[in-house]
Amino acid sequence: MSEPFISLCPEITRANAFHLIDWLEDESVVRYLSDSRHVSRSIEQVVQRVQLPILTHVFNQGGRFFMAYDRHDEPVGFVRLVRTGQDCEIVLVIGNRDNWGRKLGASALREGMKFAFFDMRAEKLIARIHTENARSLGTFLRCGFVLERETSAMKSFAMTSERYLQRLRAGRMGASSEIYITEIDQTRLRRLVALEPGPDTVDLAHEIERAVVVDSRQVDGDVVTMNSRARLRLDDDAMEVDLVYPDDADGSADKLSVFSDVGSAILGYREGDAIDWRIHHRTRRIRVEKVLYQPEAAGDFHR
CATH class of the missing domain: 3.10.50.30 (Transcription elongation factor, GreA/GreB, C-terminal domain)
Incomplete structure (x- = not known):
């Protein structure tokens, strides 16, 4: 029961939206997210404008959005997948600082890869990470992503579908039990x-x-x-x-x-x-x- 566990849910509720607003207003959480303030304001406007219990259609505009839940069905973050041609770009956030260090980011990343490669059929999954974001850099490297290019401010990592399947079949994607x-x-x-x-x-x-x-x-x-x-x-x-x-x-x-x-x-x-x-x-x-x-x-x- 101590193994990190994350499931991704595509349904986004109004309650989820308020969690997102709280997370995106935390300076430590959004430090490396370039558009976090704009996104937070946009979510507030949506909640005020759209009086519906389910807001999935709003969050899926321009990509696929998932809430990340832990073993106790508590929302702990989100994953966004954006199609760019034959590839996808991933944005991953663990929203509550109390959950940092529990390896939930790696578990959420593996779940995100499942959807990118088996549902969206991406040829490559791309992650652009700030050079000072050591926690995220370590997570993507441990999950097998390869550095493609870098600038003084940003590093771009990628996982191809071929490499993903090779690692999955070799048992290198973090599954706790063989089947x-x-x-x-x-x-x-x-x-x-x-x-x-x-x-x-x-x-x-x-x-x-x-x-x-x-x-x-x-x-x-x-x-x-x-x-x-x-x-x-x-x-x-x-x-x-x-x-x-x-x-x-x-x-x-x-x-x-x-x-x-x-x-x-x-x-x-x-x-x-x-x-x-x-x-x-x-x-x-x-x-x-x-x-x-x-x-x-x-x-x-x-x-």
Whole structure:
């Protein structure tokens, strides 16, 4: 439970807007943000002018905007992705100084990369950082960004999609637990995700690419593969589910599509593993208690 955890939420509420105003009026937070004062005033004007509970459409003008939440569903910062041709530029802020030093910035950056490369399909992700912003410089370097150019005031870092995938597949993107996927499942799932790209498949696409790929005849019997049946615990709620392909999900509670939040979360984990995952606007603790049936362990290689 001590591992840093961040989830990004694209829905921006009025309450979020007031958090943003508070953060952007803190001199220590905005010290290296060139347009922070202008942005803060603009948000105040929006809140006064637009009397709606959800302001997502306003914040997504010119890019994609996400609130960053911690494990306790408290907003701790934001990530903005701006399309520039085939590339994206990222702006990342951890807004409350009490959260500095908890490695939440690196976790938010990794989540931002997921959306940039798996949703927006960027060829390159760019970050422009003030030369005196040592904390941010260290975060981007530790996450594998490469210095492209610099001036006396600014350094420009980049992560290409190719480099991102290489590091992801090599297990160098900070995931706390390894997951396992069979060659057959990976091929089928990649094909399905390619047919339905978008924010709903970002997490699944990420999990498919970071997984350790194993032969169907060699996967351990306690791993959740496709068409496995497992007993789970979501916080305090127990449930038994079959992890199935979308076409096999019939809407019942026990036929869980791999495209669903929980389905994407449990793929590749094994008995005893526990993870935090954001489901329906809140973070849940998911534990795989028992793999009750696994096709590969049962000798069914022709599902």
